[in-house]
Amino acid sequence: MTVELMATAEHAPHREEFAALYAQVQQFYAQQMRILDADADGGEARWAATFTEDAVVELPLLPAPLRARAGLTHYARAAAERRRRAGSRLHHWVGMLDVRPRPDGTLHTRCSALAHATPPGATSKILYVCVMEDVLVRAHGTWRTAHRRITRDDLA
Structure with a gap:
């Protein structure tokens, strides 16, 4: 456990609860990325369903944030179609996850992600x-x- 994670865990009511929460978040990202990377038709809507109805997603090359599940589905569907035309498979890897519980019950997470x-x-x-x-x-x-x-990193 890193020093950062240990400090976060100390703020949680119990270390065991925090460990369980951390594992839930890891599983959430594993499932979310697996859906995004799947080649099956309809995966885009399933991926968008891992977001709230009114979600906002800020991506570095888009002029404005994507809003709501419909916007996410449309974006993911267009990206999947470009991949299909190119014939390549896309995979995401998420690591170095930091989870910070907030008093309102939400979680702030930060991680590194690779797309290959x-x-x-x-x-x-x-x-x-x-x-x-x-x-x-x-x-x-x-x-x-x-x-x-x-x-x-390449656009910072």
Whole structure:
């Protein structure tokens, strides 16, 4: 456990509760990215459903944030279509996760994220190195992303 994580865990009511919460958040991101990276049609709407209805997503190359699930679905569908035309597979890796519970029950998370593509018959190539900061809220018994801000190292 890193010093940062230990300091965060000390603020939680019990270390065991924080460890369970941390594992839930890791699982949430693993599922969210697995859905995003899936090639199956309809995955875009399932991915958007991991966000709140009124979610806001700030991406570095877009002039304005994406708003609401409909905007997220449209964006993800267009990106998936571009990948299909290019014939490459996209995968995301999330690590170095920091989870900070807030008094209102939300979570502030920050992690590193890598996006890499694998063209047919070629070696994977890292496309982006990002920092992803989220506000997660509990909705219908599961975590949902209410706000996401992504920054990229190459655009800083």
